[in-house]
Amino acid sequence: MSPRRHQVDRSPSQVDVAKLAGVSTQTVSRVMSGQDSVRPDTARRVLAAVDELGYRVHAAAASLASGRTRVLGVIVVSTDRYSSAALGVGIQQAAAANGYTVSTAAVADHASAEAFLDAFDRLERQGAEGIILGIPVELETPAMRARMERTPATRSERTSLDGDAPLAVDQHAIARLAVEHLLDLGHKTVWHVSGDDYWTETQQRSEAWEQTLRDRGIVPPPVIPADWTPESGYRAGRTIAAIPEVTAVFVSSDEMAFGLIRALHEAGRNVPEDVSVVSVDDIALAAYASPALTTVRQPFEDMGRAAALRLIAQIEGHEAIGEMPSTDPQLIVRASTAPPPAVS
Known part of the structure; x- marks a missing residue:
């Protein structure tokens, strides 16, 4: 016989976790966001309740509560080249390991400079906290510089716009x-x-x-x-x-x-x-x-990881996380x- 279900199935909520752990919802929120103001034994009770209920943080709700989206944007050229796919794998791995998700904006091959600017703007509107320019063209323009000043950005390739980039393959x-x-x-x-x-x-x-x-x-x-x-x-x-x-x-x-x-x-x-x-x-x-x-x-995967780690460091205002991978050919x-x- 299958187990009894509630009349209306629903995912467990922060309120459910708080009730099971015997704490307030504010305490649950502090534990889930990694704040260190919660006593260790209380944090353990909250995490045990999270595991028991199968509670998962809703990304949209978390961003509303914290004022952060924890989204990295990536601009790429739409192509079936192996390099683009492998670069993306590295970015995804580094982002996930540090609590970020990735949103990608693809631009057509041989697109105009305006198309890359539009992609940058689109990712900003989607809430990207920083943007990786995984693109093969020079964009040393006032318009792109203005965007990079208002939103943290880095390139995955060395160009004159970011000539001292330690990430790109020479x-x-x-x-x-x-x-x-x-x-x-x-x-x-x-x-x-x-x-x-x-x-x-x-x-x-x-x-x-x-x-x-x-x-x-x-x-x-x-x-x-x-x-x-x-x-x-x-x-x-x-x-x-x-x-x-x-x-x-x-x-x-x-x-x-x-x-x-x-x-x-x-x-x-x-x-x-x-x-x-x-x-x-x-x-x-x-x-x-x-x-x-x-x-x-x-x-390529190391290049993607390096670009993501560098961007996360820019966003969070500290040195790059961990040892930067080598990108020597x-x-x-x-x-x-x-x-x-x-x-x-």
């Missing part, structure tokens, strides 16, 4: 790691398949690729443009396959590298025997490509790179 370092690895293997030059020019990281990686070659006394070959998709990598691969002297390629994302390797294979160019390939990100599939990809790992050497055929 995109110039990513390109240097990739290009130097190929040159040190003995390749005379390194070709580059770039990402979408809309993204700041594309520009930074291309700049560092070119400078690294020039520092070695090498005139850079033409950049082969792409747009982050495997299809664009495939098209770039067909171009590379038609240039016999190419022995090394720096591709700006793992997903594009998958397409590029497919095109090289179809053209009878073997990786790495004929052409070595280094890419960026180290997504989960990179280790299971054929051949396994040499790539520069970006710690790391070269992961696998089977897609080798010395060029002439020096094998």
